[in-house]
Amino acid sequence: MRINAVCNYRVIDAPLWLAQHRRPDEYLYHEFQFAIRAVIGGKSMDHLLSDKQKIDEELSAVMREKRLQGIELNNAGMKDLILPSEIRTILTKVVEAEKSAQANNIRRREETAAT
Template sequence: MNPDAFVAYFPIVTLLLVVVLLVSMFRILREYERGVVFLLGRFYRVKGPGLVIIVPIVQQMVRVDLRTLVMDVPTQDVISKDNVSVRVNAVVYYRVIDPEKAINQVEAYHEATSQLSQTTLRSVLGQHELDEMLSQREVLNVDIQRILDKQTDVWGIKVSNVEIKHVDLDESMVRAIARQAEAERVRRAKVIHATGEQEAADKLAKAAEILGRQSGSLQLRYLQTLTEIAGDKSSTIVFPLPTELLQWIKDNKKAD
C-alpha cells in the first residue's frame, strides 16, 4: 500500500471510527424498558427509561421489558386424584418487577417461567378430583397463581394471574359424565315428587282432623262434592253414601 495513500486516508478512517463509537454510546429506552448495565462483566446498575450512555467495550447493556407478558402454557396430560386422565391448558400473565434479578438470577426468565408453569399446573391439578377441576376453576386458578408467584419471586418476576382455559376429556369419560348427570336429574325428580306427596299427605291428614272435630262437617263436604260433580256433563254419577250421612239425615227428620 502506498504510504502516501495510507497517510491521506488515516484521518478519514479515524474519524469514521470515532463517529461509530459515539453513535454506539447512546441508547434510547422506551417507558416500559429498562437496561441492565454491566461494567467489565460485573453488574453496575439499572438504567432507563430515556437516553442512556454506554461506554463501548467497557460496558454492556441488556434490555428488559417491564410490560405484562402473556404466556400460553402448552396442553398438559394430568391424572386427577380420582384417576381420570384429562388434558389441560392454561394462560399465565406475568411481568418483570426487578430487572437485575431477572437477568442475573436465571438464564432465560421467560423459558424458566414457562417450564415452572407446566410442572405447577400438573402438580396442583393432580391433587384434585375431576369434579373440582370442572366446577372450581377459580379456586384452582388462585392456587396455581399463588404457588408460581412465590417461586418466581427470587427471579424478580410477579405472576399476576393464571387462567385454566380448557379441560378436555376423552369420549368415554364424556359419556360417563352425561350418564351421571342424567341419574342425578332422575334422583332429584324422585326426591321432589316424594316431598310433594309427603306434604300433600300432611295437609290431608290435618284437613281430616279438622273435619272430624265438628259434627256434620264430613257430611257437608260430601254434599259440596255432589254439587261440584252435578255441573259436569256426565249423565251417570255413582257416589257412595256413608252411614254417618244417612244417620245425620234421619236425625234431622226426627228433629223436624
C-alpha cells in the same frame, strides 16, 4: 385430560431475567407446567370441576413461591379443563341419573300431597 391455563407476568428487570435463562419464555413455560401439575395432581375430578376459583388462587400462589427473579407474576389460572370423551360420557350419565332421581322424588311428593 387437557388443561388450558394462563399466567400473566411483567418483566421488571430485563437484564436480570435474560441473564439467568438462555430461553426465558421456555423456562417460565416449564415452571408453569410444573406448578399446574403440583396443584392439579392431587385433586379429584369433582374438585377440579367445582372449585375453579380456589384452583386459580393455589396456582397463583405456587407460581409466586417460585420467586422467579426479574419478573413479577400478576396471576395464574385455568382457562379450560378438557376431558376425554369417555369421561364426558360417564359424567353425562351421572348427571342424567341424578336428575332422574330428583324428578322421581318430586313426583312422589306430588303424589303424596295429592292423596
